[in-house]
Every structure is written in C-alpha cells, then in structure tokens.
Amino acid sequence: MLRWLTGCILGAALLTACDDPEPIAIGFVGGLSGRSADISRESLNALDMAVAEVNAAGGLNGRKLDLLVRDNQGDPALAADQVRDLKIAGAVAIIGPNVSAIAQGMLPVIIETDLVTLSPTVSSLAFAGLDDPFFRMNSTTRQNAGAYATHLYETGLRRISAAFDLQNKVFSESWLYEFRGAFERLGGEILSAEGFDSGATEEYGPLVGRLLATKPESLLLIANGVDTAQLSLHIRGMNRSVGIVAVEWAASEQLIELGGAAVEGITILQTYDRDDLSPRYVAFREAYQARFETSPGFASIAAYDASIVLFAALRAQKDGESLKHVLLSQGPLDGLQQELSFDAFGDGTRRQFFVTVRDGKLVPR
Incomplete structure (x- = not known):
C-alpha cells in the first residue's frame, strides 16, 4: 500500500x-x-x-x-x-x-x-x-542628426549654438559631431558648443547665458527630457524669442510635464507617429x-x-x-x-517624424 x-x-x-x-x-x-x-x-x-x-x-x-x-x-x-x-x-x-x-x-x-x-x-x-x-x-546618431540638419536648414535656420550632456558623451558627442558636419556642409554654422555635467549641481543659468551671448537663431539641446525641460526654463527666463531644438533623446512624456510653457514651440524628432x-x-x-x-x-x-x-x-x-x-x-x-529587421551587424532603423510642442502636445510640424 x-x-x-x-x-x-x-x-x-x-x-x-x-x-x-x-x-x-x-x-x-x-x-x-x-x-x-x-x-x-x-x-x-x-x-x-x-x-x-x-x-x-x-x-x-x-x-x-x-x-x-x-x-x-x-x-x-x-x-x-x-x-x-x-x-x-x-x-x-x-x-x-x-x-x-x-x-x-x-x-x-x-x-x-x-x-x-x-x-x-x-x-x-x-x-x-x-x-x-x-x-x-x-x-544611428549619424542618421538622426543628419535628418535634423536637413530639416532645420530647410526651415531657414543658419546659426545655432548647442549644449550637450557629458554624462552621456558617447551619445552626445557623436550626435553633435554628426550634426555639425551635416549642417555645415549645407551652409549652416555652429556658433558655440558647450558640454555640461547633468550629474553635477551646477546651475544652468551661466551656461545658457554664454550660449545666448553668441546671438544664435536657435539653441540645440543634446540632453534627456528632464535636463531639456530645465534648460528650456532658463532659456525662456532670459530670452522669449530664440528657438529651441531638442534631440530625440528628450522626447519623453516628462519633457512637457516638467517644461510646461517653456517648451512650447520646441522642435524635436519622434521615431513613431503619435496619430497613427x-x-x-x-x-x-x-x-x-x-x-x-x-x-x-x-x-x-x-x-x-x-x-x-x-x-x-x-x-x-x-x-x-x-x-x-x-x-x-x-x-x-x-x-x-x-x-x-536588422542588418548583418544587428543594427536597425526607425521612422522619423518632426514635431513641435503646441498647447502642451507634440504635434506634426
């Protein structure tokens, strides 16, 4: 049993x-x-x-x-x-x-x-x-930054100053290098490019002040959504009319939540169609x-x-x-x-859509 x-x-x-x-x-x-x-x-x-x-x-x-x-x-x-x-x-x-x-x-x-x-x-x-x-x-940064250079030049921008995050410099320096090359080949000019440490306690005011002193038509922010929002708040506190361009890294929902009115009008690339x-x-x-x-x-x-x-x-x-x-x-x-799909090295691609912040929403440009 x-x-x-x-x-x-x-x-x-x-x-x-x-x-x-x-x-x-x-x-x-x-x-x-x-x-x-x-x-x-x-x-x-x-x-x-x-x-x-x-x-x-x-x-x-x-x-x-x-x-x-x-x-x-x-x-x-x-x-x-x-x-x-x-x-x-x-x-x-x-x-x-x-x-x-x-x-x-x-x-x-x-x-x-x-x-x-x-x-x-x-x-x-x-x-x-x-x-x-x-x-x-x-x-890649070459593909995305190149698309930005073409788009911004076609919208009439010629003089840009940039801020880039040193905490992620393998991305930000690559992105800036590719953008600079593509934009200058088209006839644009990078007036100034300054790195900043997003992990430090430094104030963004002096950085923004130095970039604005170069008299750019637009400021390019190579940063995440949180720092792009904070930098935009400082920019709008000093200058209400200068353009702001943010890289695709910043295109999270927090950008608008934290930036509020300061990110209105910002240009940014999205890798999907929100209205699909x-x-x-x-x-x-x-x-x-x-x-x-x-x-x-x-x-x-x-x-x-x-x-x-x-x-x-x-x-x-x-x-x-x-x-x-x-x-x-x-x-x-x-x-x-x-x-x-991937190429032979496991590298993919994403579709590209340029949008702007309007009334607290990302909408097609």
Missing part, C-alpha cells in the same frame, strides 16, 4: 512538472532611477505588457516568460555586473539599456557572456557595424493607457517592437541554434508601426 501511494505521489509530481515546464527568463536592464529614468520606465512598461500578453496566450512554445528586472541606477559599472547576474540567473536575452553611456559599460560583458541584448533606443555610432550580440532597434490609426498601434496605445494611466512614448514603442523580434526568434529557435543567428536570419516582422 505504501509503495503504491509513494508511486502515486511521484507520478503526480511528474505530471505537474510536465504540465508546468520551466519558464523562459528574459532580462531587463534600465535606469529606473535617476535623470533618464523616464524612458527606461516607458520601456519596462511596454515589455511588461508584452510578457503579460504572451503568458496569457499560453507562453512561447508552451513555456511562460519570467521577466527579471534590474535597475542600473544610471551606473555603467553596475549595469555590467547585472549582465553577469542575469546570465547566471538563466536569462536567455536582455532588453535594454536605453542610454548609450550605459551600453558602453555593458558591451564588454555582453560580448564576454555572449548574452543577446536588444536596446530599444541606443543610437551612438560607436555601437554600429560591430559583429557582437548587441542589437539596436534605433537609427492602424489597428495594431491603436490597440497597443489604448491598452497601455488603461494599464499605466499615461500615453506610450518613443521608448515604449521601441521596447515593444524589441519584444516582437525577440519573442519571434525564441519561437523559431531550434535546439543548438544560437539566438543571435536566428535574430539575424529571420525576415522582416510587422512592428507596431513599421517593419522590423
């Missing part, structure tokens, strides 16, 4: 194990605290939604997804350690980070561990054209708003698209096949608003 009962218990345990296969661990590394936390939270929100949708539908090939979240606190060294931690924890891939300076710290460990990592928003040219496990959804009426995007936007009580931003869209390509690759991956190979070889996939 005891032997029969023991057999039944073991049999039940085996059936339970068969019915509940081990989940697939997906890592997320983002700066959920600090000055660039807005875009990392947007990315995590979208990824959390994507994971919940897959799990509600039965998982990937019958296995549920387990999301392992790590806050790098804006520290590249901590983010590098988190890559090793996620590898040990069994993560098959990472989505993140959102900031190029963090990616710079992570990349050596990503290569060392061979852990596939997909960044929704990193764009520095320093990461393009490399044969490594680091995939990027975004266009395609059924898939509308369904995503409504679900996102219902769940998080805010609108999705560019980092949300890009992170959800990253989940689309990653989950498709995991579904298609065969035993013994590298995830990197599957990602590179799978055909274009339908994203929320565009086709998603």
